[in-house]
Amino acid sequence: MLKLSCNPPETFELLEHKHFEGLNKIIGTGQRRGLYAVAAPITKLHSAIRNHSGRKRAFFEWLWGINGGRLRAILIGKPPLLKMIVDSFNQKFPELVFSEQDADGNVNFNALGNTVLDIFNYKRYRQSDMCLNYLSALGIRQATPCPYCNFDEIYLTEVNGDDYHYDEDEREAEANNYQQALLDLDHFFPKSRYPFLAISLYNLVPSCHNCNSNFKHTKEFALETHVHPYMTDFEDIFTFSLKTPYVDGQTYDTLEILYSNKAAYPDFPDNSIKDFRLISRYNTKRETLLDMLKALHMGIFENFDQIFTDQQQGDIKKLILRNAKIPFEHQEITKFQIGKLKRDIYLEFFQRKSNLA
Ligand SMILES: [Zn+2]
Known part of the structure; x- marks a missing residue:
């Protein structure tokens, strides 16, 4: 992946x-x-x-x-x-x-x-x-x-x-x-x-x-059907998202994780996601995701622009995200457990927010 x-x-x-x-x-x-x-x-x-x-x-x-x-x-x-x-x-x-x-x-x-x-x-x-x-x-x-x-x-x-x-x-x-x-x-x-x-x-x-x-186990994998970790980056092919945006007071069992192909690979099969049971495994981390969303929702970054310079904002955001084990940069996905899932949802959260603004 x-x-x-x-x-x-x-x-x-x-x-x-x-x-x-x-x-x-x-x-x-x-x-x-x-x-x-x-x-x-x-x-x-x-x-x-x-x-x-x-x-x-x-x-x-x-x-x-x-x-x-x-x-x-x-x-x-x-x-x-x-x-x-x-x-x-x-x-x-x-x-x-x-x-x-x-x-x-x-x-x-x-x-x-x-x-x-x-x-x-x-x-x-x-x-x-x-x-x-x-x-x-x-x-x-x-x-x-x-x-x-x-x-x-x-x-x-x-x-x-x-x-x-x-x-x-x-x-x-x-x-x-x-x-x-x-x-x-x-x-x-x-x-x-x-x-x-x-x-x-x-x-x-x-x-x-x-x-x-x-x-x-002995399942047959091929370059056309599965992501080969020396060849392709899962990050380029798929995006994770939530079925519905987070709302105040939501419980973790109502978070539904979805995935879709990115534009560059519209037809790449999802065998890797299915064969490795990614969604069911990620579902066991929904409480962590919910905590992340709660923190984002409470607006930990809301008043940044009033207090800090642009440079400082970037640095502090990075620190907070790293501390919560959310990858800030694409390359950091490989360092954190469910790093890609967290990063995709975090990016989606801010995308939704800026669409509303
Ligand atoms: Zn594994």
Whole structure:
């Protein structure tokens, strides 16, 4: 929902370079939290080509492409390129499946799926410093709202080695301070169907557990149907509003949250809003919204112009809004829980007011 960005934006190019080099650099074993390494996708893919025949071999050769071009595109290609790879795979190898879902919704990978996952080893990547550095470059800190929902928070925390109880054999290797990512990495194109995109830089979306596991799970997402946090900004596509303007003495359960497409994207589907259950989740925060509206309604900003200069008014407004965790600037939406909802409603409130004036 919220667009993931780096500061400065060129950082993405650097991250792509680090990702590709880091995954394919071979270093010694024995490092618990070192680079991904040990088993580089390039090496493993070559042995998979050698060890298979027929259609499976053709598939592994396809993954490699010409001079390793497709492998590179898979690992660091941007979302539109990943989409082309997905489309091409579906067209060329429609018979290949990597997993099955059982009656309880658990995904079980078959032998082919496990071979692919061994090449694109997500578990190893998730435990690597590479992954932590990447999340840090994306600006994930303590209590950052999830990019999909802007509701639940995700965390990159500093864990103090002394606070944690280790098993004896863990003690030496682990008894330092280290970072821990308390979040899920969602695979925008699902890992169950496309395990070869399991460690693709732009297929990994840091998200909350609810969005990733409870709401999305193995649902198929596509660039045309869902907001991809590396591609599009939810802010450009949708606006939240209230069905009826706030009136004095209103109770929170009568606040009805609506959404609509902005003029620039009149036809973009609302699948992201529906699949992540945004309205029902936001409804649980209606009391907070009501408090915000009450404060605005009571006219906390009414007499500003009589007391303060324009410059002061702007500064004070910013402070008050930040204190109430309402984003003043567009970029601040990513910092506050339900930041977009609050900002849209706040802007709507003042729009209505100036229309009346
Ligand atoms: Zn979320």
